[in-house]
Structures are given as structure tokens and as C-alpha cells.
Amino acid sequence: MDYRKEIQELRRTLTENGYLYYVLDAPTMSDYEYDHLLRRLEELEAEHPEEITPDSPTQRVGGQTLTEFQQVTHAVPLESLQDVFNDDEVCRFLEKIPLEDAAYSVEPKVDGLSVALEYRDGVFVRGATRGDGRVGEDVTENLRTIRSIPMTLPEKLPRLIVRGEVYMARSVFEEINARREIEGKPLMANPRNAAAGSLRQLDPKIAAQRRLDIAVFNLQLAEGRTFAAHTETIDYLASQHFKVIPHKRLSKPADILAEIAALGDGREQFPFDIDGAVVKLDDLRQRQEIGSTAKFPKWAIAYKYPPEVKPSVVKDIIVQVGRTGVLTPKAELEPVRLAGTTVTFATLHNQDFITQKDIRIGDTVLVRKAGEIIPEVLEVVMDKRPAGTQPYLLPETCPVCGAPVVRDEDGAALRCTGAECPA
Known part of the structure; x- marks a missing residue:
């Protein structure tokens, strides 16, 4: 041949x-x-x-290491959405749409990093981060390493731009963190931070090792093509070999609210973390008529879920001594899945925190991630407290060197007094 x-x-x-x-x-x-x-x-x-x-x-892998990322002006701005936090706010949004029997696309809101992908004559030529919505950073070489981004498209439109969310699958995140722990490297905080940091690596080979993925959720521009509805564009992008966001087309407020709740309850079914649900008016002509404010489109909202809260059991309380001598307690927990990762420890801050919440070894506690990053104990489930538990007191001597500990005069911290403490 x-x-x-x-x-x-x-x-x-x-x-x-x-x-x-x-x-x-x-x-x-x-x-x-x-x-x-x-x-x-x-x-x-x-x-x-x-x-x-x-x-x-x-x-896909082999681009030269960069010294910096170049700025890119987006041909079509990458708008952000107005956040809402409860069903009443969703209903008020729907009531403001001056249309009868309007249809909406309800989609999971992927917790990742938003990017724009540009194709010329069906070939991927450039990708950029969202940045401030108008100007982002050129991360083309790193995006080439994402296997689910097609390098060529079946239909060779003169110019096509799509928007997607780059993410790190939870399974990949846990695998990478397990390897980093063995290698003695700092652990990544969560899949979103891991994806953002990986996409901004100056060396594409490092980005390739992170095995990022993408979910495409919007058609920004398609020269030579016209569409009537957003859901029609998503189906078209799927036909062009993009991995697209799952979506449902709904009209009744009750159905929309039910889907938002279902997405939140079923968030573990997705390979990526979600931090909300997006509701978008489906008809593209109607979107243009409704328009935008100075900050957000009027035809879409992002429903933000509250932080996940789950129960776990305090197996033990471990006291660590920092470089400044401060004793910091943390709860060792029965493993629990929380905000995309498996949590086995939670900070307890200091003795005052433990005393105020009356946290004891053996207690069932409610745990969440503060800022979606740091696991913390919210409260004790008192009706599940086993008999015989005792109030917990931090040690009076340093667990590392045995020297006495003293309480800071101006705070709640206990501090080791040992001048030669190896901690």
C-alpha cells in the first residue's frame, strides 16, 4: 500500500x-x-x-512546553448565569418569561473549567479558557490531549465554536491522588481544582497525564448552519462526535423543579461533579427577543445546590502538632463520599470547637466540605450517641515531645512549650 x-x-x-x-x-x-x-x-x-x-x-500529545499562555478574545462572549438557590426563585424566573407554553432545557451544571473550542473547515484550531467571558487564555495544546475532543468533524463548516466544561472524572481524581500520596506529593483538593490546574500546565505532556475530559453544552457559532432550538444544536453537536451534556426538554414548572431535584439526588451517577442544574429557554429566536442584562442572559438560570451533608462516625480524634507548636485535633471518620471524594478525616479546629459541639469518639456526626474543599463537622446526631462515651479533652502534654502545653492568652489554641520539640 x-x-x-x-x-x-x-x-x-x-x-x-x-x-x-x-x-x-x-x-x-x-x-x-x-x-x-x-x-x-x-x-x-x-x-x-x-x-x-x-x-x-x-x-494530541507532543506540543512544546510554553513559557506563558497567550490571551484570546472570544468571538462570542462566554456569559455567566444568574444563580438561584430555591424553588421559589426558579418559579419567579419562569414567570418572567413572557411566553406561553415555553420549553426549557434542563441540564446538570458540571463543576469544571469552561472553555471555547474553535474549528475551521472541520479542523480543531484553537481552544481557550473562559477568563472574564470576553478574554481568556489560549490552552490549545493542552486541550488537544483530551481524547474526547474531536480533532476533525464530519461536517466541514467554515467556522464552528462550541463551549464545554473541562473536568476530571472522580475515578481519575482518586487514582491520581492515591499515586501522589504514595509518592509523598501534596494531594489535590478536589476534581475541579485538579482539572483547572491541569489545563493550565505549561507542559502539555503533564496535562495529558491528568486524563481530563469534557462535556460540551453550547453551540456558540456555526457559519453556514441555522437552528431553531438549543436542544437541536446539542443533537447536532452529538452527531459531530462531541461528548455533549445530558439534557431534558420540559415545559411545566412542576416538571422542571422535579428534574432539578432528580439531578441533585442522582449526582453520583455522573462521572463528573455537579454543583447545580441549568435551566435554559430552548427557542433561540425567543432568546434573542428576551435579551440579557449587563451581567446575565435573561433566558437562563443556574440552580445552585447546597453543599452535600452526610453522616459518618468518629472513629478517633487525632492531635497533630504544627511547626509553630499549635495542637490541632482532627476527627478520623468512617469513609464517606462527599462532594466527589472519599472523606476519612475532618478538622476539629481546637478544644473550644470540640466542647461547643460536644464531639466525642464514637459519635455519629454530620459532615460537609467547607468551600467544597475542607471536610468539617457540622453537628453531632445526639440520638445516635452510644452509651458510655466521654467528653473529649486535648492532652495536657505534647503528643510529640511530652512537654506541657499552654493555652494562648488571646485565643483558643493550645501550644507546645517544648523548645526542642521535633514537630
Whole structure:
């Protein structure tokens, strides 16, 4: 076979199977077969470098390390949405839409990093972070490493721009953190921070190791195409091999509220974290008529869920000594899934915090993540307290060196007095 034809055939096969594997989760060949074909393509391109193109599967990883990210002005602004926090606010939003029988798209709000992807004649040419909505950072090379982002599209529109949310799957996050713990590296706080930090790596090879993913949720621009409804654009983007956000088209307020609640209750079913639900008017012409405020579109809202709160059991209270000598207690918990990660410890701050909440070893407690990052104990479930528990008091001597501890005059902290304490 002529090498040019072999290169074209390999690219076609690898692209098709990459779509089946990373977008549809329905692979038709083994990892071994895929890697073997990719190796063959790499060999051919090494022999004939003039045949290398930006959309080749070999070019996903291999960009040069950058010294800084360049700024990009978005062709279409990446707007933010007005937040709402309860059903009444949702109903008030719906009442303000001056339309009878209006339909809405209800979608999970992925807790990740928003980006715009631009295609010219069906080829991915640039990707940028949202930034302030008008100007973002060019992260094209890092986005190329995301296997679920197609490098070429079936339909070759002159220009197409889509918006999506880059995320790190919870399973990947936990796997990476487990490896970092073994290697003695600092743990990542949560999947969202991990995704944002990974996408802003100056070295694309590091970004590739983080195995990021994307959920596309909006068509920003499609030259040569017209659409009547948002849900129609999502179906079109799915046909162009994008991994799109799940959505439901609903009209009745009761159905919309029920779907918002269902998404919140079922958040663990998604591979990504969600921090809310988005409600968007579906008709695109009606959106234009309704318009936007100076900050937000009037035709959409983001319903923000309250932080997850779950029960766990205090197995033990462990006291750590910091570099300044301050004793800090933390609760060792029965493992509990919370805001996308498995929590086994929660801060207890100081003796006053423990005494005020009357936290004891053996108690069932309600736990949440402060700021979606730091696990903390909210309260004790008193009717589940086992018999025989005792109030907890921090030790009077340092658990590291045995020196006496004293309370700070101007605060609640206990501090080790040992001059030679190794902590």
C-alpha cells in the first residue's frame, strides 16, 4: 500500500475508534490493537514528516512546553448565569418569561473549567479558557490531549465554536491522588481544582497525564448552519462526535423543579461533579427577543445546590502538632463520599470547637466540605450517641515531645512549650 494511503487509513481508523472509546464508551478494538496502530502511524510520520498534520491522532500529545499562555478574545462572549438557590426563585424566573407554553432545557451544571473550542473547515484550531467571558487564555495544546475532543468533524463548516466544561472524572481524581500520596506529593483538593490546574500546565505532556475530559453544552457559532432550538444544536453537536451534556426538554414548572431535584439526588451517577442544574429557554429566536442584562442572559438560570451533608462516625480524634507548636485535633471518620471524594478525616479546629459541639469518639456526626474543599463537622446526631462515651479533652502534654502545653492568652489554641520539640 502507498504510504500516503496507509497514513490516511490509519488516521481514519484511529479517529473513529477514539470517538467510540472516549465519547460513546463503546470501543470496538482492544487497547493493544489501538496502541499498535498508533505506533505504526508514528513510524510512518517519522519517516515522512511532511505528511504530519495538526489533526493527526499522533499530535494530541507532543506540543512544546510554553513559557506563558497567550490571551484570546472570544468571538462570542462566554456569559455567566444568574444563580438561584430555591424553588421559589426558579418559579419567579419562569414567570418572567413572557411566553406561553415555553420549553426549557434542563441540564446538570458540571463543576469544571469552561472553555471555547474553535474549528475551521472541520479542523480543531484553537481552544481557550473562559477568563472574564470576553478574554481568556489560549490552552490549545493542552486541550488537544483530551481524547474526547474531536480533532476533525464530519461536517466541514467554515467556522464552528462550541463551549464545554473541562473536568476530571472522580475515578481519575482518586487514582491520581492515591499515586501522589504514595509518592509523598501534596494531594489535590478536589476534581475541579485538579482539572483547572491541569489545563493550565505549561507542559502539555503533564496535562495529558491528568486524563481530563469534557462535556460540551453550547453551540456558540456555526457559519453556514441555522437552528431553531438549543436542544437541536446539542443533537447536532452529538452527531459531530462531541461528548455533549445530558439534557431534558420540559415545559411545566412542576416538571422542571422535579428534574432539578432528580439531578441533585442522582449526582453520583455522573462521572463528573455537579454543583447545580441549568435551566435554559430552548427557542433561540425567543432568546434573542428576551435579551440579557449587563451581567446575565435573561433566558437562563443556574440552580445552585447546597453543599452535600452526610453522616459518618468518629472513629478517633487525632492531635497533630504544627511547626509553630499549635495542637490541632482532627476527627478520623468512617469513609464517606462527599462532594466527589472519599472523606476519612475532618478538622476539629481546637478544644473550644470540640466542647461547643460536644464531639466525642464514637459519635455519629454530620459532615460537609467547607468551600467544597475542607471536610468539617457540622453537628453531632445526639440520638445516635452510644452509651458510655466521654467528653473529649486535648492532652495536657505534647503528643510529640511530652512537654506541657499552654493555652494562648488571646485565643483558643493550645501550644507546645517544648523548645526542642521535633514537630
